[in-house]
Amino acid sequence: MIPVIEVPLQLDLSEFAACLWRSGVTHRVTESEQCQVIWVENPADASRVQQLFTLWQSGEPLEQVVLEPVNQRRLPAAPPLRRVPLTLTLAAASVAISLLIGFGQQLDVMGLFSFSPFSVSGNTLQYAALEQVLLSGQLWRLWTPIFMHFSVIHILFNLLWVWIVGGKMEATQGTRSLLGLVLFSGLMSNLAQFWVSGPMFGGMSGVVFALIAYSWIWDRQVSSPRFGLPPALMGLLMFWLVLGFTGVLEGVGLGAIANTAHLVGLVCGLAWLPVGRWLCRGKGTSV
Template identity: 35%
Template sequence: MAEVVGLRLPLSANLERFSLLLWQSSVPHRIAEERGMQVVWVASEHHAEQVKALYARLQAGDPELVVAAVEPREVPPQTVWYKRFFSVPVVAILLVLSLLGALLPVLDRNYQYLPYLSFYQLYIVDGTLRGDWPVGQLWRVITPAFLHFGVMHIVFNSLWLWELGGMIERRQGAVRVFGIFVLVAAGSNIAQAMSSVSLFGGMSGVIYGLLGYIVIWNKLRPSQAFPLAKGVAVVMVVWLLLCIAGFTELLGVGSVANTAHVSGLVLGLVLGAAAALLDRKPL
């Protein structure tokens, strides 16, 4: 479920009693500091209207609300980890599939099953790696995103998928983040496959797509900006440039699917711009 902004207030505003009032009024919410403001996030437009109305009454000094707000309440229990994990079901499923995709190269030593998930149907002719374009096997344009080779590969991709993908799913819903995943995964995998015949995989193209989506959305919709930490985009773009320059090969890590990364970033920027311009929610 996508979250909705209920209120934006300056950092100087004390929202402790107001938050207490919202819980007593059965309005689930969370308060976050974003871009120098306190933002009250709720689950629906109906709750957002309740938040605005209750805050206006509290500011007006409604005696009933003031008395209610200072009454003791039972502190809501902290959300257990698995509930938080499945609060973003699409991202959770992608993480599980990525973990399975990381285990497959380790368990499938004879490469009996892994070739079914690669983009190309690979084979060797006269010592040269060749591959057939996946005609009639559309799953192959998506499944390379789940394949991971090495611990660091899956760890870093999982962390960024949880952070960036979860950010989008919590704000804009499961359908939006799933659509971004499918389009960016397919586009970046096709672009990488056109650049060379090889066994490639990973969620990195999607990660850069999510980054591009968030960055351009924040530029075009600053009032509804995602809470992307300062410097994250710069660091990720610098890393992308280092990979293109062959830095990972100098480190002995191996080659990187740079075409997938760059195309994923471009697709994310395009999708983010389209979403920001076409979304019906007011600026």
């Protein structure tokens, strides 16, 4: 549970608590020597509970008030396009490069955007080492694999989460905050996957894992959540990660999964929290 509201000890919260229970909002009220604290289980409930409390304090009766049930809530609404230029750029670049490489069919074009230049001779894959890539000055390769996708489902799944979570992050915390996390998680996940499997990989999944992990830990570190994603989403992400490492996903026909990129992206998202908090200092934004 997360703390949402602090109120004086003498304030009778019975009417307010009854409204929350009637609305299906799981919560509890604790007391200390100085105040009472209202806690809610679902971070997505926090802003609504605060709004309801303000309404109640203004004198509005709550007998007929019922908040939208939790099981009917949807993912956060999409932000206005003018507030998410980087999110749109990420999506456009992914679509353009994925089409250029023919979703992985055009190997010669794919070699321009892969982490390392490569060539295929029969069943033999040859590619340049990391040191050669750095010394050649082709530094764009450190990030361009995130824009390569190998199927329509692959790109749609990734861009859906980039739009939902990345757009939310950019709109509320600023473009530089999103850019920093994309560059950091993209670099680290690409580098780790290259060490494990070579240059034949691509996709925004490492960045997506970073975005979801960052939004999850952010909403648990502040009293007023800014993302409001379902709490169970992080559990689903971990379950998907475990399935990937067990080989189940490949066994059911989903193809090779960049599991290392997923894991490193998730860790990057969690590690980005202090940087994200520093970048947001003084913005005073909320959702």
